[in-house]
Amino acid sequence: MDVARLVELNAAYARVIDNAEFEEWPKLFHDPCLYKVTTAENVARGMEGGLIYADTRGMLEDRIASLRKVNIYEGQRYRHIVGLPVVLGQANGAANVETPFLIVRIMRDGTMDMFATGCYRDKVTPDAAGALRFAERIVVCDGRRFDTLVAIPF
Amino acid sequence: MDTHLDIGVWPENSLARVPYWVYQDEANYKREMQRLFEGATWNFVCLEADIPSKGDYRTNQLGDMPVIVVRDASGAINCFENRCAHRGALIAFDDGGNVQNNFKCIYHAWSYDLCGNLRGIAFEKGINGVGGMPKEFSRETFSPRKLRTTTLCGLVFATLSADTPPIEDYIGADVLGRITRVLNRPIRVMGRFVQPLPNNWKLYVENVKDTYHASLLHTFLATFRISRLTQGGGVLVSPDGGNHSSYTIAIPEGANATAYKDQQIRTDQQGRFALADPSVLESVEEFGDHIQLQILSVFPAFVVQQIYNCLAVRHVVPRGPDKMDLVWTYFGFTDDPPEMNRRRLKQQNLVGPAGFISMEDGCVGGFVQRGTAAAPDQVSVIEMGGSAAESQATRATEASVRGFWKAYRRHMGY
Numbered sequence: 001m002d003v004a005r006l007v008e009l010n011a012a013y014a015r016v017i018d019n020a021e022f023e024e025w026p027k028l029f030h031d032p033c034l035y036k037v038t039t040a041e042n043v044a045r046g047m048e049g050g051l052i053y054a055d056t057r058g059m060l061e062d063r064i065a066s067l068r069k070v071n072i073y074e075g076q077r078y079r080h081i082v083g084l085p086v087v088l089g090q091a092n093g094a095a096n097v098e099t100p101f102l103i104v105r106i107m108r109d110g111t112m113d114m115f116a117t118g119c120y121r122d123k124v125t126p127d128a129a130g131a132l133r134f135a136e137r138i139v140v141c142d143g144r145r146f147d148t149l150v151a152i153p154f
Numbered sequence: 155m156d157t158h159l160d161i162g163v164w165p166e167n168s169l170a171r172v173p174y175w176v177y178q179d180e181a182n183y184k185r186e187m188q189r190l191f192e193g194a195t196w197n198f199v200c201l202e203a204d205i206p207s208k209g210d211y212r213t214n215q216l217g218d219m220p221v222i223v224v225r226d227a228s229g230a231i232n233c234f235e236n237r238c239a240h241r242g243a244l245i246a247f248d249d250g251g252n253v254q255n256n257f258k259c260i261y262h263a264w265s266y267d268l269c270g271n272l273r274g275i276a277f278e279k280g281i282n283g284v285g286g287m288p289k290e291f292s293r294e295t296f297s298p299r300k301l302r303t304t305t306l307c308g309l310v311f312a313t314l315s316a317d318t319p320p321i322e323d324y325i326g327a328d329v330l331g332r333i334t335r336v337l338n339r340p341i342r343v344m345g346r347f348v349q350p351l352p353n354n355w356k357l358y359v360e361n362v363k364d365t366y367h368a369s370l371l372h373t374f375l376a377t378f379r380i381s382r383l384t385q386g387g388g389v390l391v392s393p394d395g396g397n398h399s400s401y402t403i404a405i406p407e408g409a410n411a412t413a414y415k416d417q418q419i420r421t422d423q424q425g426r427f428a429l430a431d432p433s434v435l436e437s438v439e440e441f442g443d444h445i446q447l448q449i450l451s452v453f454p455a456f457v458v459q460q461i462y463n464c465l466a467v468r469h470v471v472p473r474g475p476d477k478m479d480l481v482w483t484y485f486g487f488t489d490d491p492p493e494m495n496r497r498r499l500k501q502q503n504l505v506g507p508a509g510f511i512s513m514e515d516g517c518v519g520g521f522v523q524r525g526t527a528a529a530p531d532q533v534s535v536i537e538m539g540g541s542a543a544e545s546q547a548t549r550a551t552e553a554s555v556r557g558f559w560k561a562y563r564r565h566m567g568y
Contacts, residue, residue: 037508042345049345049484051508053499058431069427070373072514145348145479149516150508 001095001132006085006124009132010099014080017152022064025153029134030127031057037139037154040118051150063153073151075108078115085122094135097122101139103154105147116154118142164568165533169556170541175530177354177523183475189565190454191217191472194318196304196311198456198469199223199233201483203308203341204250209268211257212250215471216312221301222246222257223310226268231305233312234270235298238262245298272297307337309467311452325452326392328545332399332450335441336460344484344498349507353519355455355470355478356562361515362451362468363558365389365400365549366538371518374510377427387447388547391554395543396453396561398554404439404446434500434510437462451554453561461511463494464501476523480516482506 009028016024029035036050054060083100090096098119105115123136139154161175162182176182191197200212200223211224213236220236222245238245238259245257245266256273258265265274272293280286301312304321311321322330351358361367369376369383386403429435437446440463448460455470469481482505486498504511526532536559539551543560546553562568 038345039347047343047345048495048499049502050499051347051502051506053503055500056431056433058429059434059500059503061430062434065427065430066374066510070377071510072371072373073517144346145350146507147350148352148507148520149349149513151513 001087001090001097001124003085003087005132006087006095006097006099009124009134010082010085010120014082014101018078018080020077022067022152023061025064026057026060029057029060029137030125033057033060033134034136034138035060035134035153036137037141037150039141039144041144043138043140051146052153060153067151071151073149076152077106078152079104079106082120094123094125097124101154113147115147116141116143118154161530162568164563168541169543169559170535170537170552171533172536172559173531173533174526177357177526178475178530180475183472185566186472187217187219189567190562192219192314193565194313194315195454195565196313196318196321196324196452197454198309198452198467199303199312200250200310201308201341201343201467201485202231202305202310203343203485205231205310207252209252209254210250211246211253213246213248214469216301216314217472219314220244221312222270223303223312224253224257224268231303231310232269233301233303233310234266235301237298238264239272239296239298240264240275266298270298270300307333308341309333309337311456325397326394328390329392329397329399329450329452332390332401332448333458335443335445336448336458336465338441340488341465341485342488342490344486345482345502346484347482347506349480349482349516350473351478351480351516351519352476353478353523354475355472356558357519357522358470358478358480358515359451359455359558360555361519362449362457363398363400363554364552365554366552367518368549371514372511373427374504383548383550387549388545389549389551389554390545391543391557394453394561394564395557395559397451398557399448399450400549400554401445401449402447402549404444434503435462437497437501438494453558454565459505461504462501463497464504465498466505 013028032055035054037052038050081102085097085099088096088098098121100119103116105113118141121138122134124132125135127133161179165171165173197216199214204212205225208227211222213222221233222236223233225231236244240262243259243261245259256265256267263276267273278287301314303312306321387401389400391398450458457468459466466482466484471479484502536552536555539546539553543553543557
């Protein structure tokens, strides 16, 4: 799989979140899919639980609907810095890809914090139109501490 | 009018008033460490499932005091202060693991058995008869402080005090029954997350005990009828006030069904908000008693939660007067079939730092901490349902919050 296309997919992913175009975010996934936010520690111990766990695009859309209309939290946004993807293996048109990330959280008062670092462990395949989409995106955070709350997806 | 209250002074002898200095004052925080966490209370230290075999240990904290909890060769669980008798370094500086027969401090290699007894001192006799410890040095008098431990349904608690009553008496029969209904067989840990919160630890504990706020702050609860005050349910408060269990029963609301709409309460959004994939809320009756939501606390800082099929324990760890860590441990049972495991994984979306329901609890304590910054001499009003701290067959009450303050004031001598 062309690394340049994976870079493009990751750039689009980071951009829709950081620009608060959240409704575009689920469109980067297949349906069904698997999106999970967890920690390196949980993965190492074989523990499946996640901060966020979605196995359909509908569940991703519900996350966005909830953060837009339901949940109460102080104004904030993210800045993703996404590293270069490494293709770990390919089979039947699907690529296993690992990409490091860093997320800075910017609060409404301008406070910036290093909010999360980690790596995306992805399974990427093209959709019917040939566009690359995530069949799986496991967000493996390096740390286990999540300050105050996580409203916006990683 | 001068409303100034001195720090350490309770405004009036009412459980329905709490002064704001109690969330801010450094000296009060130190007093809490001594009188609550190191006092006659049972403190959660780990799950039995964390330390199944000989030599398995976990580290944790009772307030500011670091402890090691370890299973010994006889199968007993021991707990002792994680502080080397020599120079005070941490004896274990990780989250847990396994040791064969002893812990060894890395600083000067003093070693401890699995009961916390000081066993070995490197170069105790010196070298070639020179140096070493004095002959009269007594190892027995220099061991780390030992705690008593007790287990309950797979939970491990520890106390420093000889006066803490047996755990069953400490919790009280009513609340105890609500622990045993959930933790009725061996559990399996599904994940751990830590949520640092920008507020005093008591603001979170009050939030847990506050049955009044849940469906008002959390839109998700009310919209999907997970927990509304108009549904069946109530709150149990232990006789000493410190422990509670609130519950929601899965029965229709009848005549009260429109109460939220009638009062134009923000969290009633039914019809305006619907899930694209409602599988997150697909639950099965698991405990045979129609209780679909139960939040339970054990004084001072431990919570057991059942929200549908989503089970977790939460440990509140103070980090100074204005910070705390909330440690989440999600669990299921060792005999969960795959479909129950999947259900739990989905419902874990409801809780934790990113929980549809519980994320608001992460910020609301900070709002109080900031809102009261200039008002240490003012008081909060905790008067819903009266001023007593007894069990009530409604959740439109703050009885269990008052219960917390009843126990708090007794332990603190206020």
